[in-house]
Amino acid sequence: MVVVISIGMVLVEFPVLLGVIWIDDFKNKVPWGFCLFQGVAIQYGAFLQMSGGLCFAYQTYRLLVLNRQGITETLKKVYIALVILYPLIPTAILIYIAMKYDAIKPLTLNWLFGYSGSNFILSFVGVYYSGRAAVAVFRHLDRFKTSISSSRSHIQSAQTSESGQEELTISIDLEENTHSVVTSNTVQTSDLTKQIKVYNLTKAAAIRMVLFSCSFAFINFFASIQTVLIVIKGGKTIEKGLSGHDWVGALQGSIIFLIFGIPQNVRKFFLREARF
Incomplete structure (x- = not known):
């Protein structure tokens, strides 16, 4: 998508x-x-x-x-x-x-509620609700992290059963988004791995959601500057040269790439460099 x-x-x-x-x-x-x-x-x-x-x-x-x-x-x-x-x-x-x-x-749009005056005003509503959603997500992540830590402690304390299963040793680093499973003979290890994956996906989605909403508010603010100046000057416009609207139209795609493209590309780049 x-x-x-x-x-x-x-x-x-x-x-x-x-x-x-x-x-x-x-x-x-x-x-x-x-x-x-x-x-x-x-x-x-x-x-x-x-x-x-x-x-x-x-x-x-x-x-x-x-x-x-x-x-x-x-x-x-x-x-x-x-x-x-x-x-x-x-x-x-x-x-x-x-x-x-x-x-x-x-x-030529000369009014505050033309492009991009209304966009600028409405974008703050989106930032507000995105911020509230992000707070809720990070609170959920705190509870989720506690649950993962409990699962890790439970698995690390597991001993060899009567069926001859080996003891599990698991090392998890949530901050670096890495985990390693030394031995795995139970379903619990698979569940824990899935929990860590969901945790990392949720964290990345929350961060990108906030970045996207704040960036969208910024570009709408940038676009609205000329509209506001036109209103202040009583509707007088300058017909020549690039306007704030033109710059915003050209930069919106870059905003999407910076938020959704760079994190994954940078990660792949460093992983490729580490192999060499």
Whole structure:
């Protein structure tokens, strides 16, 4: 689903970056066909990100809360249908309305509640609820860590049984996300390994959730600066040059990569270097 979200982000950013071709006089020189392409692509990309984010959130909930590993064929079909149909239906409605009322044209938004004033205000709501969710997740992690420690102590104290099972010795380092199992002849070891895996996944998901919400609030704040300045100046705008909106459109994809791409890539890089 991260791939779907990234594709949606590309569809949002690509038309924005193409607009740089007419940056000297966007309002008067840009062709109508490009305006139509830009409007449709940005709307479709935004809805595609929503569908991917919804599927990603639900799958994370199944993994971390319901403790269900993998994905069923039925659920996979639901995800595919949602990713395909959800962006198409509202985009088709928007295209119909835009064509009927000739709403697609070069436009300068001069109001605080246009782009990106409303986004900036609403993003704080998302940060608030993401913060509360992160606090709840980390409290859950504390209880989960205590449970894992108890399981570890129980396994380490196990002695050789009448059936001739060997004593288990397990070394766990939760902070470095590593664990090693010296000998394992019981189901308890497998359960403990699964618990550690869920703990690490939950911790990584909580950290990335907070980083993503805070980063999204920051880029919306950055985008709203020009909108607020326009309101202060009584609606006067500068038609030439790159605006804060343009920079935000170009940087959103980088934010997603920094949060979802770099941690795993850096880990793989250091593991590869350690082998040599």
